[in-house]
Amino acid sequence: xxxxxxxxxxxxxxxxxxxxxxxxxxxxxxxxxxxxxxxxxxxxxxxxxxxxxxxxxxxxxxxxxxxxxxxxxxxxxxxxxxxxxxxxxxxxxxxxxxxxxxxxxxxxxxxxxxxxxxxxxxxxxxxxxxxxxxxxxxxxxxxxxxxxxxxxxxxxxxxxxxxxxxxxxxxxxxxxxxxxxxxxxxxxxxxxxxxxxxxxxxxxxxxxxxxxxxxxxxxxxxxxxxxxxxxxxxxxxxxxxxxxxxxxxxxxxxxxxxxxxxxxxxxxxxxxxxxxxxxxxxxxxxxxxxxxxxxxxxxxxxxxxxxxxxxxxxxxxxxxxxxxxxxxxxxxxxxxxxxxxxxxxxxxxxxxxxxxxxxxxxxxxxxxxxxxxxxxx
Numbered sequence: 399x400x401x402x403x404x405x406x407x408x409x410x411x412x413x414x415x416x417x418x419x420x421x422x423x424x425x426x427x428x429x430x431x432x433x434x435x436x437x438x439x440x441x442x443x444x445x446x447x448x449x450x451x452x453x454x455x456x457x458x459x460x461x462x463x464x465x466x467x468x469x470x471x472x473x474x475x476x477x478x479x480x481x482x483x484x485x486x487x488x489x490x491x492x493x494x495x496x497x498x499x500x501x502x503x504x505x506x507x508x509x510x511x512x513x514x515x516x517x518x519x520x521x522x523x524x525x526x527x528x529x530x531x532x533x534x535x536x537x538x539x540x541x542x543x544x545x546x547x548x549x550x551x552x553x554x555x556x557x558x559x560x561x562x563x564x565x566x567x568x569x570x571x572x573x574x575x576x577x578x579x580x581x582x583x584x585x586x587x588x589x590x591x592x593x594x595x596x597x598x599x600x601x602x603x604x605x606x607x608x609x610x611x612x613x614x615x616x617x618x619x620x621x622x623x624x625x626x627x628x629x630x631x632x633x634x635x636x637x638x639x640x641x642x643x644x645x646x647x648x649x650x651x652x653x654x655x656x657x658x659x660x661x662x663x664x665x666x667x668x669x670x671x672x673x674x675x676x677x678x679x680x681x682x683x684x685x686x687x688x689x690x691x692x693x694x695x696x697x698x699x700x701x702x703x704x705x706x707x708x709x710x711x712x713x714x715x716x717x718x719x720x721x722x723x724x725x726x727x728x729x730x731x732x733x734x735x736x737x738x739x740x741x742x743x744x745x746x747x748x749x750x751x752x753x754x755x756x757x758x759x760x761x762x763x764x765x766x767x768x769x770x771x772x773x774x775x
Contacts, residue, residue, distance in 0.1 A: 432447070432448070432449065432496075432774045432775075433447070433494070433496035433497050433498050433584050433771070433773070433774050434446065434447040434459070434492070434494045434496070434497050434498075434771060435447070435497070435498050435499075435592070435766070435767040435768065435769065435770025435771030435772070435773070436485070436488075436497045436498070436499045436500075436767065436770065437499075437500055437589075437592070437764070437766040437767040437770065438465070438470060438481070438499065438500070438572075439465070439470070439473075439613065439614075440465070440470050440471060440472065440473070440615060440616075441464065441465055441467075441614055441615065442462050442463060442464050442465050443462070443463045443465055443484060443485065443488060444460075444461070444462045444763065444764055444766070444767045445459070445460060445461055445462075445488065445492070445494075445497075445767055446459070446460040446756075446764055446767040446768055446770075446771045447459045447460070447492075447494065447771055448746060448771045448772070448774070448775065450775070451747075451751075451752070453747070453748070453751040453752070454746060454747040454748060454751060454752065455746045455747055455775065456746075456747060456752050456754070457746075457754050457755055457756070459492045459494075460755065460756055460764065460767075461488075461491075461492070462763075463484060463487070463488055465481070465484060466480060466484075469481050469484070472502070472504050472616075473501075473502020473503070473504040473505055474502070474504075474505065474568065474571075475568075475571035475572060475574075475575060478571050478574040478575045478578065479575075479578060481575040481578075482574070482575040482576070482577070482578025482579045483578065483579070484579075485575060485576060485578070485579035485581060486578065486579040486580060486581075488579075489579055489580060489581055494581065495581065495582055496581065496582045496583075496584050497576065497581050497582070497583055497584065497770075498583075498584050498585045498586075498587075498770040498771065498773045498774070499572060499576070499583060499585070499586055499770065500586070500587060500588065500589040500591075500592045500766050500770060501564050501568065501569065501572065501586050501587065501588055501589070502568075502589065502632075503588060503589050503590060503618045503620070503630040503631070503632050504616075504632045505564060505565060505568050506562060506563065506564055506588045506630055507533065507534040507536075507561075507562075507563040507564075508560065508561065508562050508563075508588060508590070508620075508627050508628065508629055508630040509533060509560075509561055509628065509629065510548065510558060510559065510560050510561070510623065510626075510628035510629075511525075511526075511529060511558075511559060511561060512555045512556045512557065512558050512559075513525050513556055513557050513559060514556045514557070515550065515551060515556045515557050516557075517556075517557060522545060522557075522559065523543075523545075526543055526545060526561055527543075530543070530563065533563075534563050536563070536565055540565060540566050540567070541563050541564065541565065541566060542563070542564050542565075542566050542569050543561060543562060543563040543564070544561075544562055544587075545559040545560060545561045545562070546559065546560045546562075546591070546626045546627075547559055547626075548560055548623055548624050548626045548628070549602075549624065558623075560623070560626040560627055560628045562587070562588045562591070562627070564586075564588075569586055572586060573586075584773075585770075585773060587770075588627060588630060589611070589618060589766050590609060590618070590620035590622070590627040590630050591626075591627055591769070592765070592766045592767075592768075592769030592770045593609060593611065593620070593716070593765045593766055593769050594609070594620070594622050594625045594626065594627060594769065595625075595745070595769035595770075595772050595773070596742045596743075596744075596745060596746075596765045596766075596768040596769035596772065597609075597714060597716070597740040597741070597742055597744070597765065597769075598622065598624075598625030598745075599625075599744065599745075600625060602624055604624060604625065605710075605711030605712055606621065606622065606623050606696070606708050606709060606710050606711055607621070607622045607710065607711070607712050607713070607714055608620075608621055608622075608689070608692060608693055608696065608710045608712070608713045608714070609621070609622055609627075609713075609714050609716075610685075610689055610713060610714065610715050610716070610717075610720075610729075611716055611717040611765070611766075612635075612636070612637060612685065612715060612716070612717040612718075612719040612720045612725075613636055613637065613717045613718055613719060614636050614637050614638050614718055614719060615634070615636040615638050616632055616633065616634050616635070616636050617632070617633050617635045617636060617685060617688065617717070618630065618631070618632050618717075619631045619632070619633070619688070619689075619692050621692075621696055621708070621710065623708060628708070629696070631692065633688050635681060635684050635685050635688060636681075636719060637681070637717075637718065637719025637722070639680070639681045640659070640677070640678055640681045640682075640719065640722070641655055643677040643678065643680070643681070644658060644659070644674070644677045644678070646677075647673050647674075647676065647677040648673055648674060648677060658674065659721065659722050659723065660721050660722070660723060660759065661723060662674060662723060663678065663722045663723030663724045663725065664678060664682065664722065664723060664724030664725060664727075664728055665723055665724050666678075678722070682722070682725060682728060685725075685729075686728060686729055686732045686733075689713065689729055689732070689733060690732055690733050693710050693713070693733045693735065694733075696708055696709065696710045697709050697710055710735065711735065711736075712735060712736045712737070712738065713729065713730070713733070713735060713736065713737040713738070714738065714739070714740045715729065715737055715738065715739055716739060716740060716742065716762045716765050717762060717763065717765075718762065718763040720739060720762050721759045721762060726738065726739065739762060740765075742761050742762065742764065742765040742768050743761065743768070745772055746768065746772070
């Protein structure tokens with residue numbers, strides 16, 4: 399995997415782009431200063447910065463700031479000025495100058511393809527550009543794109559790569575917000591790549607993984623092959639509907655909400671017919687339906703020879719709403735495959751040497767920011 403390859407090669411893809419674009423599209427990590435990883439969603443901004451130690455890395459700063467409704471909608475920046483001002487406030491609070499950020503999966507086109515073995519980077523970018531018309535609904539002139547290497551030799555098929563494509567105007571809107579904030583934006587990438595950097599072990603024998611990011615208002619899906627996204631999708635199933643149902647049906651005070659979800663959840667007193675489980679059932683079932691749909695699609699894919707390809711062997715469940723007690727077991731039983739919450743700190747530190755200041759449950763919200771911060775190392 400080319401962890402630090404730029405999204406859109408500046409000299410080729412951005413020959414007509416502004417100077418601002420050429421400044422923030424990523425440079426090789428060896429030349430880049432340590433930077434904070436900033437994860438922007440519709441409802442909040444999360445950040446983490448890491449610093450090296452003798453036995454790994456540790457958290458220098460981390461936090462979360464709420465974002466006003468309407469500033470970002472479905473991952474699209476609606477008000478770059480207000481987003482920039484919020485980022486400026488964070489900058490002044492924690493003292494940052496440089497950042498890595500993620501672009502929303504909702505607007506991404508992610509796929510895998512093969513190119514001739516030993517192709518140069520320029521040759522691969524030319525092949526991708528030629529392929530875009532048949533794969534994505536935006537022309538190369540209006541797109542930014544890049545690739546990660548999955549495997550150098552895939553039998554006789556050549557080199558397998560994972561490709562990410564975004565609308566250029568989307569990337570520009572994020573760049574504008576960081577410029578307003580006075581933060582030097584070092585890189586942009588799809589959220590799934592950031593999460594993969596945090597949770598993947600780098601083993602070439604790692605099984606194909608379905609990544610499920612169960613957030614507050616949406617759930618992102620990504621298929622990872624050797625730690626590289628080869629597919630992404632987003633559905634409007636989120637934990638916010640669970641919160642509303644619990645508050646309405648159980649009349650719980652809001653301060654007791656997280657405790658109920660984390661400590662009781664699908665194992666609430668009274669069993670499956672209890673008011674607590676009934677409040678959860680609709681959203682959990684909808685999420686499980688979507689997971690099953692994605693899983694079975696990838697599990698049954700065939701290549702041109704009719705051979706089974708890229709079967710999913712495990713599910714990684716993360717995101718702020720993934721702490722619901724019992725949800726992992728429910729999903730595993732539904733799709734008959736292992737469903738676990740990954741260790742998002744595995745590429746940061748060993749818990750034998752250092753315990754991060756963000757607890758286990760809270761860290762599942764910060765996987766994207768952690769992966770972004772790891773770009774600096």
